[in-house]
Amino acid sequence: MTTNINLPIYATLAVIGILGPIFFPAYTLSIAFLWVMVIMASTWDALGGQMGYNSLGNITFFGIGMYVSAIVQVSFFYEGGVGEYTSAMGSIKPEFTDAEYFIGLFLGILAAGIVGLVISILFSSFMFGLRGPYFAIGSLGLAIAAAEITITIDYVGGPSGILMPLFPGDIEFRSTFFYSICFLLAIASHILLRWLFSTQFGLAANAIRDDEDKAEAMGIQTLSYKRISWGIAAFFMGCTGAVVGNMIGFIDKEVAYPIPTFGIFMVAAALLGGKGTLWGPVLGAIIFHIIKDAAWTLLLGFQWIVLGIILIVNIVYFQQGIMGWLQVKFPERFGIVIDTSTTLVDSQRGDDAR
Amino acid sequence: MTNAIITVNNVSKSFGGVNANVDIDMQVESGSITGIIGPNGCGKTTLFNSIVGYHPIDNGSIKFEGQEISKLRVGEIARLGMLRTFQQTRIYPKMDCVDNMQISISHRLDSKSSIFASRRGEIRDRAEHLLEFVGLYSKRNLISGDLSFGQQKLLELAMALMNEPKALLLDEPTAGINPTLINGLIDRLRRANEDLGITLCVIEHNMRVIMNLASHIYCLSNGYMLANGKPTDLQNDQRVIDAYLGGH
Numbered sequence: 001m002t003t004n005i006n007l008p009i010y011a012t013l014a015v016i017g018i019l020g021p022i023f024f025p026a027y028t029l030s031i032a033f034l035w036v037m038v039i040m041a042s043t044w045d046a047l048g049g050q051m052g053y054n055s056l057g058n059i060t061f062f063g064i065g066m067y068v069s070a071i072v073q074v075s076f077f078y079e080g081g082v083g084e085y086t087s088a089m090g091s092i093k094p095e096f097t098d099a100e101y102f103i104g105l106f107l108g109i110l111a112a113g114i115v116g117l118v119i120s121i122l123f124s125s126f127m128f129g130l131r132g133p134y135f136a137i138g139s140l141g142l143a144i145a146a147a148e149i150t151i152t153i154d155y156v157g158g159p160s161g162i163l164m165p166l167f168p169g170d171i172e173f174r175s176t177f178f179y180s181i182c183f184l185l186a187i188a189s190h191i192l193l194r195w196l197f198s199t200q201f202g203l204a205a206n207a208i209r210d211d212e213d214k215a216e217a218m219g220i221q222t223l224s225y226k227r228i229s230w231g232i233a234a235f236f237m238g239c240t241g242a243v244v245g246n247m248i249g250f251i252d253k254e255v256a257y258p259i260p261t262f263g264i265f266m267v268a269a270a271l272l273g274g275k276g277t278l279w280g281p282v283l284g285a286i287i288f289h290i291i292k293d294a295a296w297t298l299l300l301g302f303q304w305i306v307l308g309i310i311l312i313v314n315i316v317y318f319q320q321g322i323m324g325w326l327q328v329k330f331p332e333r334f335g336i337v338i339d340t341s342t343t344l345v346d347s348q349r350g351d352d353a354r
Numbered sequence: 355m356t357n358a359i360i361t362v363n364n365v366s367k368s369f370g371g372v373n374a375n376v377d378i379d380m381q382v383e384s385g386s387i388t389g390i391i392g393p394n395g396c397g398k399t400t401l402f403n404s405i406v407g408y409h410p411i412d413n414g415s416i417k418f419e420g421q422e423i424s425k426l427r428v429g430e431i432a433r434l435g436m437l438r439t440f441q442q443t444r445i446y447p448k449m450d451c452v453d454n455m456q457i458s459i460s461h462r463l464d465s466k467s468s469i470f471a472s473r474r475g476e477i478r479d480r481a482e483h484l485l486e487f488v489g490l491y492s493k494r495n496l497i498s499g500d501l502s503f504g505q506q507k508l509l510e511l512a513m514a515l516m517n518e519p520k521a522l523l524l525d526e527p528t529a530g531i532n533p534t535l536i537n538g539l540i541d542r543l544r545r546a547n548e549d550l551g552i553t554l555c556v557i558e559h560n561m562r563v564i565m566n567l568a569s570h571i572y573c574l575s576n577g578y579m580l581a582n583g584k585p586t587d588l589q590n591d592q593r594v595i596d597a598y599l600g601g602h
Contacts, residue, residue: 203457210446219432337495
């Protein structure tokens with residue numbers, strides 16, 4: 001993609017990202033979830049779109065990250081420990097100083113990402129033995145299992161969940177603070193993915209998508225590439241989970257493992273925007289989130305029907321998504337060359353002349 | 355033959371009740387062009403698959419440069435420097451030709467950092483040079499899936515050369531390619547062998563091609579190694595004529 005497309009997109013996103021919460025303070029958290037969707041869809045695309053491994057279980061790391069961050073935030077500065085804190089079901093309100101809270105939060109987000117990354121690597125060896133629909137179902141199973149296991153652990157509150165430490169500061173500062181983290185995470189994930197897919201890594205990912213057996217036969221160490229892609233997704237999902245957990249303030253199985261909502265939305269958003277492209281998932285996430293929020297407020301009661309219709313239209317008529325459709329429509333804008341001459345005859349002539 | 359790069363010893367492979375390969379012995383001399391012929395279903399492709407590690411063999415041994423490889427996997431064997439092309443051409447159909455070429459560089463010396471190497475510079479120059487070599491330079495920016503079958507076949511060959519293998523196993527390189535292009539292909543295979551020093555092992559049904567190209571030919575029939583020798587010897591071998599070449 002050439003810079004002349006990128007510049008206006010970056011400018012537009014910067015305007016939304018910076019001016020959005022200033023002019024529409026009431027929507028700050030909604031726009032924060034917009035960036036959460038962008039992170040989810042673009043990191044999903046690193047494996048699902050670029051490599052053809054459609055994961056339905058990336059939400060696993062979101063939930064794990066949320067819980068890891070809660071454990072870190074509570075246990076670091078509360079001497080009673082997480083077990084005592086959760087068994088009191090919110091009646092204990094530890095007095096954290098501002099510094100303690102923010103240090104705990106920072107460490108929690110970092111730990112959430114790292115634990116997500118480590119778990120993705122642990123599971124990768126056998127998960128990537130599965131291909132196609134088997135991988136999709138296998139990864140979905142991973143998310144469901146993680147959710148069910150979480151509620152059996154009393155240490156993290158079991159089914160009754162954990163109340164997150166109270167934010168020190170007024171509600172407006174709280175929104176702006178968590179919003180900024182979401183925005184920065186989205187920027188960080190975008191920069192990382194953009195660089196990654198401009199290197200040899202991007203080609204290898206696409207090669208695995210197009211013909212994994214061929215890639216293997218050419219000596220590409222496919223497992224390493226799959227691990228890296230999934231690991232990046234897991235890291236960002238973990239961090240995002242940590243932030244969202246604090247943003248909502250209370251976490252339990254439903255908040256941490258929203259399999260039928262965010263777990264599916266991230267895939268739907270990437271498909272809507274166009275999987276396997278740099279901007280597709282970003283665009284898809286923005287459009288999907290706006291439609292979703294509008295449907296939830298304006299068409300309450302019909303919101304799932306609206307989302308269902310979008311999904312059906314997308315999958316039946318627009319399989320390549322918005323960016324994919326634009327690439328077919330205006331190939332020269334994306335640096336794709338279409339041969340207008342009759343390929344076969346032309347090449348033979350060229351060949352004979354040599 | 356003393357200087358063998360691939361040594362196949364006593365290899366058998368059966369699928370259920372079908373004995374695809376029975377006690378196959380074969381040696382490919384380093385730097386040579388070796389041919390494999392035989393009727394359809396006689397086990398040529400199975401032998402290729404066994405050599406490059408697509409499936410485990412029932413018994414026997416396969417050595418590459420003296421190293422036992424019959425237990426290794428496809429990717430590991432590829433990284434040792436032995437590649438194969440497919441009878442059904444396999445490229446990366448949604449990527450353009452240059453990208454197809456750039457990702458086909460050798461992964462023998464892969465370090466962690468080469469995963470994130472830049473795409474520009476030397477790799478790209480070499481990709482374009484090899485596309486020129488197979489006559490696809492003018493098509494370099496096209497999506498490879500849009501190329502004709504013959505062009506995809508050439509692209510697959512170029513991708514294999516990009517990898518700089520020590521040995522290259524070609525499964526029917528001229529199948530589906532028109533006669534004028536075949537001459538060009540023979541010429542390129544010979545140049546790849548002579549100039550780049552790549553040992554070739556070729557399955558081929560086109561007798562004119564293989565008799566011209568190969569210095570030594572093996573003939574399979576019904577899973578057994580029927581005969582081997584110089585092209586002229588095989589052409590006059592009554593067993594080969596009966597099983598495969600046919601009478602005059």
